[in-house]
Amino acid sequence: MALRLAKHWCLSAIRSPLQVISFPALQLHVSGTAMRADQKDFENAVTRVKLLKKDPGNEMKLKLYALYKQATEGPCNVPKPGVFNLINKAKWDAWNALGSLPKETARQNYVDLVSSLSSSSASSSQVKPGADKEQQGSENLVVTSENGITKIMLNRPTKKNAITTQMYQEIILALKAASKDDSTITVLTGNGDYYCSGNDLSNFTDVLSGEIEEKVKSIAILLRDFVDCFIDFPKPLIAVVNGPAVGISVTLLGLFDAVYASDRATFHTPFSHLGQSPEGCSSYIFPKMMGPAKAKEMLIFGKKLTAGEACARGLVTEVFPDSTFQTEVWTRLKAYSKLPPNAMRVSKQIIRNMEKEKLHAVNAEEVSVLQERWLSDECINAVMNFLSKRAKL
Numbered sequence: 001m002a003l004r005l006a007k008h009w010c011l012s013a014i015r016s017p018l019q020v021i022s023f024p025a026l027q028l029h030v031s032g033t034a035m036r037a038d039q040k041d042f043e044n045a046v047t048r049v050k051l052l053k054k055d056p057g058n059e060m061k062l063k064l065y066a067l068y069k070q071a072t073e074g075p076c077n078v079p080k081p082g083v084f085n086l087i088n089k090a091k092w093d094a095w096n097a098l099g100s101l102p103k104e105t106a107r108q109n110y111v112d113l114v115s116s117l118s119s120s121s122a123s124s125s126q127v128k129p130g131a132d133k134e135q136q137g138s139e140n141l142v143v144t145s146e147n148g149i150t151k152i153m154l155n156r157p158t159k160k161n162a163i164t165t166q167m168y169q170e171i172i173l174a175l176k177a178a179s180k181d182d183s184t185i186t187v188l189t190g191n192g193d194y195y196c197s198g199n200d201l202s203n204f205t206d207v208l209s210g211e212i213e214e215k216v217k218s219i220a221i222l223l224r225d226f227v228d229c230f231i232d233f234p235k236p237l238i239a240v241v242n243g244p245a246v247g248i249s250v251t252l253l254g255l256f257d258a259v260y261a262s263d264r265a266t267f268h269t270p271f272s273h274l275g276q277s278p279e280g281c282s283s284y285i286f287p288k289m290m291g292p293a294k295a296k297e298m299l300i301f302g303k304k305l306t307a308g309e310a311c312a313r314g315l316v317t318e319v320f321p322d323s324t325f326q327t328e329v330w331t332r333l334k335a336y337s338k339l340p341p342n343a344m345r346v347s348k349q350i351i352r353n354m355e356k357e358k359l360h361a362v363n364a365e366e367v368s369v370l371q372e373r374w375l376s377d378e379c380i381n382a383v384m385n386f387l388s389k390r391a392k393l
């Protein structure tokens with residue numbers, strides 16, 4: 001089962017040949033290895049290239065392009081592009097430089113080159129998690145505390161504040177710290193034009209490397225712990241929704257004590273489109289909050305709401321014009337932060353305690369259903385589709 005799925009992940013991402021954006025072709029210096037790459041290794045390598053998180057640079061892209069062409073079509077057999085057609089000429093030069101290199105050798109060299117790329121990017125990304133445990137925040141999550149307010153800000157604006165697995169862990173740590181610090185209220189917000197685009201869909205790419213069920217299990221545990229933290233958070237928790245919100249950043253809103261939204265914000269839960277199912281206790285809270293018909297419109301059919309619609313359905317507390325959003329909301333929050341902290345905690349607890357057990361049970365059930373979903377062809381295809389469309393190569 002695991003093998004079949006791993007194979008499926010790899011094959012379904014293969015699309016068109018690489019597009020190189022620019023410049024000089026270099027000679028190849030790729031050593032062969034004793035192991036021969038078969039067609040499946042080659043296809044896996046093609047997929048891994050599409051999923052590289054870091055742009056490998058033009059030089060490397062040209063090498064990959066040339067080897068790909070040589071491995072799939074053999075020696076360069078197309079006319080040389082004109083001198084002003086710089087990009088295509090560089091690509092042609094790179095391919096032509098491989099001369100009569102046999103297809104099998106090109107395939108092997110391509111696989112080796114991709115392996116070297118993947119291992120260097122893995123080693124550079126392993127440095128961070130250990131160090132981050134010591135800190136409250138990181139580059140992608142900025143935590144500040146002043147005037148009785150702890151602010152947890154998603155800070156990945158170029159990715160619309162999509163949440164990586166590392167960020168889930170950091171948010172858990174930040175919430176745990178905020179529950180014990182001197183602040184009266186805690187705020188979650190986003191930096192840039194988005195509040196949050198939900199789960200970073202490349203969180204699933206690790207699954208490519210095998211042991212699929214184990215990896216899915218660890219993501220499920222992370223999700224369950226993450227949502228549990230919101231259920232148990234003891235102080236007033238406020239969402240400052242500065243822009244569009246997608247997926248888990250929407251479903252979690254039902255666990256906040258107030259949700260203030262810019263009129264630019266939208267609320268979108270495209271779970272069916274992604275072959276997934278609701279989380280964040282939304283399968284229980286949304287129908288109670290807005291009635292089953294309206295909840296199903298969001299959670300089953302993925303209807304995107306405007307801030308006004310979300311407010312009418314009880315998901316948002318109040319909507320502000322974007323031009324005055326930050327000033328108005330922070331003035332309000334500063335006033336709230338001066339209210340007696342113990343009274344606010346006790347009031348929150350008495351409301352939450354009525355349902356805490358139920359919410360934990362709902363969370364566990366939602367995660368267990370999702371764990372199955374993540375292994376489904378529907379989900380795998382949807383995620384691969386998103387990731388392969390955005391691949392630059």
Ligand SMILES: CCCC/C=C/CC(=O)SCCNC(=O)CCNC(=O)[C@H](O)C(C)(C)COP(=O)(O)OP(=O)(O)OC[C@H]1O[C@@H](n2cnc3c(N)ncnc32)[C@H](O)[C@@H]1OP(=O)(O)O
Binds near residue numbers: 249270271
């Ligand atoms: C571990 C626990 C799992 C819990 C499960 C939770 C369920 C969910 O949260 S489901 C929701 C998942 N999110 C999405 O499906 C949103 C996907 N993104 C988009 O549809 C679009 O990017 C957007 C509508 C949010 C924005 O579109 P726009 O055209 O304005 O900008 P883009 O060029 O698409 O995005 C800029 C940049 O950001 C990357 N990005 C955006 N969202 C995500 C994401 N969720 N995961 C990974 N990457 C994302 C996008 O790929 C672009 O990156 P590049 O510039 O490198 O191409």
